[in-house]
Amino acid sequence: MAVVQRGNQVRPAEEDAVRRSGAEEKGQLADSGAGKEVASGSDSDGDVHETVVERPVIPKCKIVIDPGHGTPDPGAVGPTKLQEQEVNLKVALRLAELLKDSYDVVLTRRDYRGAMPSVRGSLTEKVSYTKKASLRYRAGLSKQVEAAMFVSVHANAAANDQAHGYEVFHNDSGRWLARSVFAAMGRAMPDHRPRRVEMAKYFVLRKNTVPAILVELEFISNAEQEAWLKKSDTLTLLARAIHEGIIEAKF
Ligand SMILES: [Zn+2]
Numbered sequence: 092m093a094v095v096q097r098g099n100q101v102r103p104a105e106e107d108a109v110r111r112s113g114a115e116e117k118g119q120l121a122d123s124g125a126g127k128e129v130a131s132g133s134d135s136d137g138d139v140h141e142t143v144v145e146r147p148v149i150p151k152c153k154i155v156i157d158p159g160h161g162t163p164d165p166g167a168v169g170p171t172k173l174q175e176q177e178v179n180l181k182v183a184l185r186l187a188e189l190l191k192d193s194y195d196v197v198l199t200r201r202d203y204r205g206a207m208p209s210v211r212g213s214l215t216e217k218v219s220y221t222k223k224a225s226l227r228y229r230a231g232l233s234k235q236v237e238a239a240m241f242v243s244v245h246a247n248a249a250a251n252d253q254a255h256g257y258e259v260f261h262n263d264s265g266r267w268l269a270r271s272v273f274a275a276m277g278r279a280m281p282d283h284r285p286r287r288v289e290m291a292k293y294f295v296l297r298k299n300t301v302p303a304i305l306v307e308l309e310f311i312s313n314a315e316q317e318a319w320l321k322k323s324d325t326l327t328l329l330a331r332a333i334h335e336g337i338i339e340a341k342f
Contacts, residue, residue: 153238154194154337157229157295158183159245159305161205164222167248169317175246176203178320182308183244185330193338197236199229230298240268241303242337243295246320248312255316256284258307260291265302272304272336279332283309306333 158179160166166175180203187196199206205225233241247258257276261269273288286307296303308329309316319325 151193151195152240153197153233153236154190155197155199155229155233155236155238155241156183156187156190157199157206157232157241157243159243161200161225162203163220164205164225167246167311169311169320170252170314171317173311173317173321175248175311176205178246178308178311178326179244181326182329182333185327186242186244186333189330189334190337194239197232197238199232226294227298230295233299233301233303238301240265240301240337241295241299242268242272242333243293243303243305244333245305245307246309246311247307249310250312252312252314254310255313256286257309258286259288260293260296260305260307261288262290262296262299262303265296265299265304266290267342268302268337268340269304271340272306272333275336275339276306276329276332279328279335 158176160174160176160179162176164176166179168174180200183198184201187198190196205220205222206229207220207225229243230241232238247254257273257280259269259273259276269288273285276283277285291305293305296305309320311317311320
């Protein structure tokens with residue numbers, strides 16, 4: 092659908108509130124796919140009444156995509172200073188783009204800045220960033236927007252600079268989703284180490300009220316993997332794998 096272009100843009104985090112109304116936007120845009128005959132100008136004089144066949148708009152499920160961290164919190168930093176927050180964001184934005192035909196995607200952040208509750212308030216509102224407040228906001232967003240599921244995107248780090256591989260964590264209700272994403276990653280990156288898919292108590296998982304997963308893409312602390320994570324092709328591959336896992340997931 093050519094019209095769905097607004098979703099491509101990286102909006103300032105302050106415009107996060109738009110995502111609420113973004114649902115409406117998307118609803119309309121989705122409609123343009125379903126009912127092509129409808130004139131887009133919505134002319135009020137009724138000229139097109141006889142030819143227009145209005146089809147019902149079926150609202151899409153919402154999904155929250157959470158690119159982990161964000162300034163002032165860079166997340167893990169690689170040997171050549173690649174920041175996790177940047178990798179997470181790039182993968183998440185590509186994932187959001189892939190998902191938008193199937194889901195109404197709500198991002199916790201759309202640029203380098205860490206997600207904060209202030210983004211839903213006025214632009215002049217100043218709320219100083221704290222990691223805890225950011226996490227609380229992220230974890231609460233799926234309930235707030237009534238999303239069906241929550242996907243947090245992270246890159247891993249370890250003291251052992253040889254550590255490598257991907258893993259997917261989940262909350263109580265997210266096991267089915269985590270397993271599907273883990274399997275899809277395995278198919279997309281067979282030369283990477285499948286570490287584990289298991290329940291974890293990370294804040295954004297524990298505090299989520301919907302099926303929630305946290306994906307650790309690879310170890311940014313490993314020089315070889317950091318170099319891999321710098322490639323644009325890699326970010327696309329990862330986004331596609333997570334997308335496939337989400338689309339194929341079954342309860
Ligand atoms: Zn992280």
